Amino acid sequence: MGFFENNRLVELITNYLKTQFEIIKLDIQEKLEEILVRIFKLFLVATGFGITLFFLLLGGSEWLNQVLESRFIGYFIMAGIIGVASIVLFLSLKPRENESE
Structure with a gap:
């Protein structure tokens, strides 16, 4: 009987x-599904924000063109502003080396 009890155990x-x-x-x-849903929602929000920003910049460029009575300078000014902002953002993302050495 001991053998059968061991098999059952x-x-x-x-x-x-x-x-x-x-x-x-x-x-x-379940955790992976939650993460994928969050990533998808973040992607949708980022896409909406990007489209909104694009049209705001386009409108600002057109407004600058009217103010400056030019057909293209407003676009260059907006591109420069976005370029400088991108460079500043890029430089802020780089890890800083320890200065205490």
Whole structure:
């Protein structure tokens, strides 16, 4: 009888471990789904913000063209402003070296 009880015990432990593994897999899948939904929402928000910014810059360029009585200088001014802002943003993203050395 002891042999059969050991087989039953091994079977119970095996089934328990399989169940725990499945629970862990489902938890990981749920977390990944949450992350993918957040990334998709962030992408949609960024796209909407980008389109809005594009039209604001285009309108600002047209306004500058009217003020300066030119057909193209407003576009160059806006491009310069965005270029400078991009360079400043890029330089702020670089990791700084320790100056204490």
